[in-house]
Amino acid sequence: MPYDEFLLLHLVGRFKGERTLSGIYHLLKGKKSSQTIQDSYLFHVEPFFHSLDGLKRQDYDWLTGKCLKKRWIEEAGNRSGKYRLSESGADRLKALGKTHSFPSGLDFTEHVNEESVFWLKLQLAVQTVSELVHGRKSFFPVTRQALVTESVRVFLRQPSQSPSRLALQMFVELRGLLSLCPREEADILVLQMTGFGMGGLTFHQLSCRFSNDLWICRLLHKSALRRLLHHLSAPDSDYPCLRRLLNEKRGTLSLSAGQTYDYLRQGKSMETIARLRKLSRGTIEDHIVELVLKVPSFDCSPYLPEEVNRSILSAARQAGTYRLKPIKHILQDRVSYFQIRLALAKSAAREGSADE
Amino acid sequence: MSRVNKIQKMKPFKQELMKKAERVLKHTFGYDAFRPGQKPVVEALLSGEDVFAMMPTGSGKSICYQVPGYLLSGLVLVVSPLLSLMEDQMASLRRIGESKVRALNSMLHPKERSRVLRQLNALRFLFISPEMLRRPAVVSRLEETKLSLFVVDEAHCISQWGYEFRPDYLHLAEIRERIGAPICLALTATADRGVREDIIRHLRLENSRQFLQSVDRPNIAVAVHKVENDTVKTEQLLQLLGKVRLPGIIYCASRGWTQRLTDIIRNRLPLRTAFYHGGMLQEDRRKIQNQFLDGELDVLCCTNAFGMGINKPDVRLIVHFHYPRHMNAYLQEIGRAGRDGKQSLAVLYYSKEDDRLPLSFIDSDYPSPEMLKKILLCLDRREWRIEDERQFLSAAENEGASETAARFVWEQVGRKPPGVSFLSILDDCLRKIGERKRRQLEDLAAMRSWISEEGCRRKAYLRLFDETLTVKPRLCCDRCGFPPEAFRREGRLGNRDDREISWESRLKRLLLKKLS
Numbered sequence: 001m002p003y004d005e006f007l008l009l010h011l012v013g014r015f016k017g018e019r020t021l022s023g024i025y026h027l028l029k030g031k032k033s034s035q036t037i038q039d040s041y042l043f044h045v046e047p048f049f050h051s052l053d054g055l056k057r058q059d060y061d062w063l064t065g066k067c068l069k070k071r072w073i074e075e076a077g078n079r080s081g082k083y084r085l086s087e088s089g090a091d092r093l094k095a096l097g098k099t100h101s102f103p104s105g106l107d108f109t110e111h112v113n114e115e116s117v118f119w120l121k122l123q124l125a126v127q128t129v130s131e132l133v134h135g136r137k138s139f140f141p142v143t144r145q146a147l148v149t150e151s152v153r154v155f156l157r158q159p160s161q162s163p164s165r166l167a168l169q170m171f172v173e174l175r176g177l178l179s180l181c182p183r184e185e186a187d188i189l190v191l192q193m194t195g196f197g198m199g200g201l202t203f204h205q206l207s208c209r210f211s212n213d214l215w216i217c218r219l220l221h222k223s224a225l226r227r228l229l230h231h232l233s234a235p236d237s238d239y240p241c242l243r244r245l246l247n248e249k250r251g252t253l254s255l256s257a258g259q260t261y262d263y264l265r266q267g268k269s270m271e272t273i274a275r276l277r278k279l280s281r282g283t284i285e286d287h288i289v290e291l292v293l294k295v296p297s298f299d300c301s302p303y304l305p306e307e308v309n310r311s312i313l314s315a316a317r318q319a320g321t322y323r324l325k326p327i328k329h330i331l332q333d334r335v336s337y338f339q340i341r342l343a344l345a346k347s348a349a350r351e352g353s354a355d356e
Numbered sequence: 357m358s359r360v361n362k363i364q365k366m367k368p369f370k371q372e373l374m375k376k377a378e379r380v381l382k383h384t385f386g387y388d389a390f391r392p393g394q395k396p397v398v399e400a401l402l403s404g405e406d407v408f409a410m411m412p413t414g415s416g417k418s419i420c421y422q423v424p425g426y427l428l429s430g431l432v433l434v435v436s437p438l439l440s441l442m443e444d445q446m447a448s449l450r451r452i453g454e455s456k457v458r459a460l461n462s463m464l465h466p467k468e469r470s471r472v473l474r475q476l477n478a479l480r481f482l483f484i485s486p487e488m489l490r491r492p493a494v495v496s497r498l499e500e501t502k503l504s505l506f507v508v509d510e511a512h513c514i515s516q517w518g519y520e521f522r523p524d525y526l527h528l529a530e531i532r533e534r535i536g537a538p539i540c541l542a543l544t545a546t547a548d549r550g551v552r553e554d555i556i557r558h559l560r561l562e563n564s565r566q567f568l569q570s571v572d573r574p575n576i577a578v579a580v581h582k583v584e585n586d587t588v589k590t591e592q593l594l595q596l597l598g599k600v601r602l603p604g605i606i607y608c609a610s611r612g613w614t615q616r617l618t619d620i621i622r623n624r625l626p627l628r629t630a631f632y633h634g635g636m637l638q639e640d641r642r643k644i645q646n647q648f649l650d651g652e653l654d655v656l657c658c659t660n661a662f663g664m665g666i667n668k669p670d671v672r673l674i675v676h677f678h679y680p681r682h683m684n685a686y687l688q689e690i691g692r693a694g695r696d697g698k699q700s701l702a703v704l705y706y707s708k709e710d711d712r713l714p715l716s717f718i719d720s721d722y723p724s725p726e727m728l729k730k731i732l733l734c735l736d737r738r739e740w741r742i743e744d745e746r747q748f749l750s751a752a753e754n755e756g757a758s759e760t761a762a763r764f765v766w767e768q769v770g771r772k773p774p775g776v777s778f779l780s781i782l783d784d785c786l787r788k789i790g791e792r793k794r795r796q797l798e799d800l801a802a803m804r805s806w807i808s809e810e811g812c813r814r815k816a817y818l819r820l821f822d823e824t825l826t827v828k829p830r831l832c833c834d835r836c837g838f839p840p841e842a843f844r845r846e847g848r849l850g851n852r853d854d855r856e857i858s859w860e861s862r863l864k865r866l867l868l869k870k871l872s
C-alpha cells in the first residue's frame with residue numbers, strides 16, 4: 001500500500017524544490033525550531049507538523065530512498081540538497097490522489113504542542129479509572145512520565161466523585177466526543193487504550209489488525225486526537241470532566257515565546273528582553289516570528305513598517321521564491337533578514353486565516 | 357551471662373517470634389506455610405543476624421523481608437536496581453492491602469519525592485534506587501529515621517564480574533553504616549561463586565549467615581535441539597508452538613528477529629503473538645507487557661530486555677531461539693516459567709550459525725582502544741564535559757560506541773583520581789577491558805559446553821554451581837528422555853486475535869463495570 005509514497009510526494013510537491021528532505025522529516029516529527037514552524041505556515045503544510053512524531057529516521061530514509069530510486073523526486077539545482085517532484089513523480093502523485101486522501105482532522109492544529117502530553121494523560125486517566133472501577137488497586141501504568149502522573153493525580157482528585165461515577169462520566173463524555181469522529185479513527189484511538197484486563201495495542205499491532213499501512217494508522221490516530229482536542233476546547237464544549245485534562249494556558253505558543261510576549265506587552269525592548277532573559281537577540285527574533293504566526297492580534301509594525309513590508313512582498317513575488325537571500329539581494333540589503341522573515345510570516349498567517 | 361545461658365534464654369523467644377511470623381504469613385499474606393528456603397532466612401533476620409541469601413527467581417524471595425517488616429519496628433529499606441522491579445514489588449504489597457509503602461526513584465515528580473521524604477517515619481516499606489541513595493538530602497532524612505532492615509535486592513549488580521554491574525551498588529556498605537547500620541539482607545538469584553564472593557566482600561557480610569538455595573527448578577523440563585540452519589529452526593519452532601502448552605516466551609538475540617518471528621508465527625499459526633524489545637517506545641513496551649500479563653497473548657517474541665520484574669505465574673514455555681551469553685542468564689530466563697509450581701518446558705535451539713552472535717556482542721560491549729583514546733583526549737582538551745551523564749553517553753554513542761560501551765567509559769572516567777589527565781587512565785581501562793572480556797569468554801565457553809553436553813543437562817548445570825543433583829524429576833531433560841505428549845496442549849488449537857475492535861463496546865468494557 002503506497003500511502004507513504006503519497007505522503008512524501010505530496011510534501012515534496014508543496015515545498016516546490018525549496019527545502020531539503022531533512023526539512024520534511026523535521027516537519028513530520030514536529031521539531032520546535034522557528035525554521036520548521038515558519039515553513040509549515042509558509043508552504044501551507046501545518047496539518048503535517050508533528051503529525052508523525054513517532055517516525056524513525058531510518059524508516060524515513062528508507063522511504064526517501066525508494067522515491068529517489070524510482071526517480072519520482074529529483075534534486076532542484078546542482079547539489080542544492082533540495083528536492084522537487086520529477087515529471088513522473090507528479091504523475092504518480094496525481095494517480096495516488098485519486099484513491100488516497102489525508103484525514104481531515106489533521107487540520108485542527110490549535111493544540112499541536114500539547115497533543116502528545118494530552119494523549120498520555122488521557123490514556124493514564126482511562127487506565128487508572130478502569131482499574132479502580134474494577135477494584136484493582138495496583139497495575140503497571142502506561143506511562144511513568146512524572147509530569148503526566150502528577151496531572152492525572154490532580155485530575156482524579158475530583159470532589160465528591162466515587163470511582164464508578166467518575167468512570168461513568170468519562171464514558172459518557174468520551175462517547176460523545178468519539179461519535180464526532182469517523183468510525184475508523186475512533187476504533188484506532190480506543191484500541192490503543194489500556195485498562196482492566198485489556199492491554200492497549202501498539203501501532204504495529206493496529207496496522208496488522210486493520211491490514212493497513214503503519215503510516216496511515218498513525219495519521220488516523222493523530223486526526224482523531226486533534227478532533228478530540230478541538231471539540232473539547234471549543235468555547236461551547238460540554239465536557240467538563242475531560243476538559244480538566246487540558247492545559248488552560250495559551251494555545252500553541254512555545255513556553256519561551258510566551259514569556260517574551262509577556263515582556264513585550266510590558267513595553268520592554270528586544271535588547272532589554274534579551275539581556276533580562278540571558279538569550280541571544282536571534283532567539284528573541286525567533287519568538288517574535290512565532291508570535292506573528294500564532295497570535296493574530298500581535299502587532300509587528302514597530303519592527304516592520306508597512307512600506308518595508310510591501311517592498312519585501314513585491315520582491316518575493318519578483319524573485320518567485322520564499323528564500324531569504326534572493327529577496328535581500330533584490331532589495332539591495334536595505335532590509336534585514338529578520339524583517340524579511342516577519343513579512344513572510346505575516347503574509348502566511350494572513351493567508352492561513354483566509355483559508356478557514 | 358555465659359554464652360550457653362544466653363542461647364537457652366534466646367530459644368523460647370525465637371520460637372515465639374517464629375510463631376508470630378507464621379501468623380503474619382497466614383493472615384497478612386494468605387499462605388499456609390513458608391516455601392523452602394524462606395523460613396531460615398526469616399528466622400535469622402528476626403534474631404538480628406545479617407543474611408546473604410541466594411534464591412532462584414520465582415522462589416518467593418520478597419517474603420523474606422516482607423514478613424519481618426510486620427514484626428520488627430522501623431522502616432524496611434529495599435535497594436532495587438530497576439523501576440519495573442520496584443513497581444512489581446510495590447504492587448504485590450498493595451494487593452495484600454498494605455498502604456504504607458512507597459518508592460523513591462528518579463522517575464518521581466520532585467513534589468512527590470519530597471512528599472515521600474516527609475513521611476518516612478510513617479512508612480513500613482521504602483523501595484529506593486541506588487542512585488537516589490547517593491543523594492545527601494535523602495541520606496540525611498534516612499539518618500533521622502528508625503530502620504529495621506537494609507535489603508539489597510538483586511545483589512549480583514554489585515559484582516564487576518556480573519553481567520548487570522551497577523557502579524552505584526559499590527557505595528551501599530558505606531551508606532548502610534551512615535544510616536545506623538541496620539540488619540542487612542542481601543538477596544540474589546543464581547550467581548556463581550565469583551559473584552557471590554564479590555557481594556560478600558563489598559557489603560562486608562563476612563560474618564553473616566549464608567543460605568544458598570539450589571538453582572534447580574524441578575518443574576521445568578529442559579531440552580536442547582541442534583538444527584542445521586535458521587530455516588529448519590523456524591520450522592521446528594512452529595511445530596512446537598502448534599502443540600505444547602502456552603503462554604510462552606521466545607528469547608531472540610536481536611530486535612530484528614523478534615519482529616520476524618512474530619510475523620511468521622502470526623501468518624502460520626492461530627496464536628496471539630507480539631514482539632518486545634528495548635528499541636520500542638516506552639509506552640509500547642508497557643502495552644505489550646500488560647497484554648502478556650493479562651493473558652491476551654499466547655506467544656511473546658522478545659530480546660533479553662523482557663523479564664526482570666515481570667511476575668506471571670503461569671508461563672508454560674520458554675524458548676531460546678538463540679542461546680544467551682552465560683548460564684546465569686539462561687537459568688534466570690527459563691526460571692520465568694512455572695512460577696506456580698506446575699510442569700513447564702524450556703527448549704533451546706542451536707545451530708552453528710548462532711556462534712557468531714555472542715562474540716560480536718561481547719566486542720561491542722567495550723570501546724575499541726582507538727575510540728577510547730580519542731574520547732579521553734577530547735576530555736583532556738575540554739571538548740567534552742562530564743557534568744551531564746546523558747550528554748556524555750549520547751556523545752559517545754555518536755562516536756560509534758554501543759550503549760554498553762558508552763556506559764563503560766562513563767563509569768571509568770568518573771573514577772579518575774583528581775589531578776591527573778584523563779589519558780593517564782587509558783592503560784588501566786584497557787587492562788580492565790581485557791580482564792572482563794576474558795571473563796565473558798569463559799562464561800560463553802561454559803554455556804557452549806553445556807549445549808553440547810552428552811549427559812543429563814540438569815546434572816550439568818548444577819555442577820556449574822557446585823551442586824549435585826539429589827532427586828531427579830520424572831520429566832528431566834532431553835538426555836534423560838521424556839515423552840513429548842507430556843506437554844501437549846488440550847482443548848482447541850489456539851486463539852485468533854479476538855480483541856474487540858468496535859470502539860464503543862471496548863470503551864464500555866474499559867470504563868463500565870459489568871453487572872454480574
Ligand SMILES: [Zn+2]
Binds near residue numbers: 811814832834
Ligand atoms: Zn536429565
